[in-house]
Amino acid sequence: MDDFSERARRHREMQQSLGSARTDLADPRLSDRLVASWQRSEDYGVSLESIEPTFAGTFDDESLFFECGREVLAGLHQTLINEPVSLMLTDAEGLVLNRMSGDTSLLRALDAVHLAPGFAYAERTVGTNGLGLAIADRAPTVVRAEEHYALSLCTYTCAAVPVLDPQNGNLEGCVNLTTWSTQSSDLLLALAQSAASNTSALMLARSRGQRPRAAQRGEVFRVETPRLEPGSGTLTALGPSWADSLAQAEGAMREGRIVAAVGEEGAGRATLLAQAMRRQYPRERILSAAPPAPQDCEAWLGLWTPELGKPDTGILVRDVDTLPAWVAEHVRDLVVRARIGSGEGGHVPFCLTASRFDAIPQALTPLVDTVVAVAPLRERSEDVVALAHLAARRARGRDVTFTPAAETALRACGWPGNVRQLREVVAQAARRTDTIDVRHLPADVLSGTSRRLTRIETFERDELVRVLTRPGISMKDAGDELGMSRATVYRKIAQYDIHVPRAGS
Numbered sequence: 413m414d415d416f417s418e419r420a421r422r423h424r425e426m427q428q429s430l431g432s433a434r435t436d437l438a439d440p441r442l443s444d445r446l447v448a449s450w451q452r453s454e455d456y457g458v459s460l461e462s463i464e465p466t467f468a469g470t471f472d473d474e475s476l477f478f479e480c481g482r483e484v485l486a487g488l489h490q491t492l493i494n495e496p497v498s499l500m501l502t503d504a505e506g507l508v509l510n511r512m513s514g515d516t517s518l519l520r521a522l523d524a525v526h527l528a529p530g531f532a533y534a535e536r537t538v539g540t541n542g543l544g545l546a547i548a549d550r551a552p553t554v555v556r557a558e559e560h561y562a563l564s565l566c567t568y569t570c571a572a573v574p575v576l577d578p579q580n581g582n583l584e585g586c587v588n589l590t591t592w593s594t595q596s597s598d599l600l601l602a603l604a605q606s607a608a609s610n611t612s613a614l615m616l617a618r619s620r621g622q623r624p625r626a627a628q629r630g631e632v633f634r635v636e637t638p639r640l641e642p643g644s645g646t647l648t649a650l651g652p653s654w655a656d657s658l659a660q661a662e663g664a665m666r667e668g669r670i671v672a673a674v675g676e677e678g679a680g681r682a683t684l685l686a687q688a689m690r691r692q693y694p695r696e697r698i699l700s701a702a703p704p705a706p707q708d709c710e711a712w713l714g715l716w717t718p719e720l721g722k723p724d725t726g727i728l729v730r731d732v733d734t735l736p737a738w739v740a741e742h743v744r745d746l747v748v749r750a751r752i753g754s755g756e757g758g759h760v761p762f763c764l765t766a767s768r769f770d771a772i773p774q775a776l777t778p779l780v781d782t783v784v785a786v787a788p789l790r791e792r793s794e795d796v797v798a799l800a801h802l803a804a805r806r807a808r809g810r811d812v813t814f815t816p817a818a819e820t821a822l823r824a825c826g827w828p829g830n831v832r833q834l835r836e837v838v839a840q841a842a843r844r845t846d847t848i849d850v851r852h853l854p855a856d857v858l859s860g861t862s863r864r865l866t867r868i869e870t871f872e873r874d875e876l877v878r879v880l881t882r883p884g885i886s887m888k889d890a891g892d893e894l895g896m897s898r899a900t901v902y903r904k905i906a907q908y909d910i911h912v913p914r915a916g917s
Contacts, residue, residue: 542570678832
């Protein structure tokens with residue numbers, strides 16, 4: 413805490429001038445998250461005395477996140493109209509999108525520190541603050557008066573909660589509630605959490621009807637074992653795109669480099685790295701660590717990080733772009749320490765996955781020596797059938813037959829959920845039959861439409877697919893069963909971009 417002595421002195425002076433008797437900054441009970449945020453703020457060169465947030469002025473006011481968040485905050489605002497609380501919505505970069513409060517004096521004071529729509533309040537710009545730290549760590553956050561980095565913010569207490577896209581888990585922004593530092597903040601975080609949860613739920617209800625992304629299951633790590641492919645015994649038997657990425661990762665690991673596999677969720681990034689590591693270290697243990705829920709970060713770190721640097725253990729950390737900033741910094745320090753302690757070569761079997769290189773936390777990017785792109789499944793149609801056979805075998809414990817029509821349909825699908833979606837679709841079908849045909853595949857696999865369907869349209873499409881996938885049915889028979897003319901059936905097939913391969917195709 414010596415590095416912060418000057419800041420602590422200035423904050424104590426501010427506290428005295430305000431007649432506050434709050435927590436001393438030198439108190440060792442302060443959270444690691446807060447201390448890490450102060451250090452980042454200092455590294456960014458943020459001024460202690462005043463803040464100068466960037467004014468962007470424009471933002472996407474037609475996004476589903478903004479639409480739903482504004483509606484939720486408007487409802488909450490009506491219940492807090494007489495309270496000295498300001499409700500705000502920000503995007504993923506900390507840009508304030510809107511602001512509501514019935515307290516005009518609070519609004520004027522927030523204007524004075526530029527905590528207003530159009531201004532970016534990220535940690536990098538204004539230092540430690542509630543919404544900036546919530547975005548950096550992707551975790552619910554309360555920053556009280558003197559815990560702010562800049563002195564001009566010490567008169568406020570802020571509670572902020574990130575909002576994640578319910579379908580893909582991407583960070584959309586956060587809900588931020590700000591009040592005077594003299595007010596009680598006990599309920600502030602609970603209100604922010606409720607608003608964030610309601611925003612996410614409303615986004616899901618108004619989206620395409622897809623299920624929300626599964627919550628973290630509490631997995632700390634799994635032990636990666638070789639994944640077999642039909643007729644080959646290894647995933648290297650897949651197409652040239654996969655083979656090229658695998659060879660690149662393997663070559664980098666051979667030279668002791670740290671590899672980052674980037675690509676869409678479910679494309680097989682972790683599988684590729686695990687296979688490359690397995691080929692280089694055939695008898696070593698490979699631990700694949702999943703990202704934790706925000707409240708479990710400390711326990712997560714304590715359970716798997718002691719394995720770093722062991723000569724018989726390789727580490728794969730998945731989805732590092734979802735890690736809180738302070739966790740990423742802790743992992744970086746441990747990896748650097750392990751590399752230094754491993755001898756002259758500095759070799760530690762360590763790799764990671766992320767959606768994009770620029771999404772990797774800033775603390776971890778200097779560690780990455782090699783970036784390997786893993787193509788989405790829609791660009792690897794040659795892999796679909798082989799992966800489908802593997803998924804069916806895992807679901808049933810033995811080989812399952814696919815008709816030519818089913819294989820054609822699987823190859824033609826765009827697979828927005830990548831290998832993960834293919835595995836789920838095939839596993840569900842394999843549990844119902846010994847021979848998978850098109851009639852065993854869900855309607856969205858046989859339909860190429862990308863627009864959002866209404867509930868009635870979804871029902872109509874699914875009925876079309878159900879009837880059209882019946883063996884031997886003609887267009888006339890399909891029309892009779894559906895109560896449509898043959899011309900209408902053809903028009904609906906084109907409308908929903910339905911592709912049902914026929915026997916012999």
